[in-house]
Amino acid sequence: MRLLEDMPNARRSTELAASHLRDSSMTVEAVATLLGYYDSAAFRKAFHRWYRQSPAEYRDSVL
Numbered sequence: 001m002r003l004l005e006d007m008p009n010a011r012r013s014t015e016l017a018a019s020h021l022r023d024s025s026m027t028v029e030a031v032a033t034l035l036g037y038y039d040s041a042a043f044r045k046a047f048h049r050w051y052r053q054s055p056a057e058y059r060d061s062v063l
Helices: 010-022 028-034 040-051 055-062
Strands: none
Touching: 010 028, 010 040, 010 055, 028 040, 028 055, 040 055
């Protein structure tokens, strides 16, 4: 499992995740894969840690 916190550009990666989630044509699974996660559940857990809400809740709040 790849953790964004371990990447040198972690802040940029979290911002990319949020940006891609605002694009309603991308699924959460597609965003997870794009960011290097092999397991979308791990991405969902990491996203919740960063933003204190699930990717779906985030998307609903910004759309």
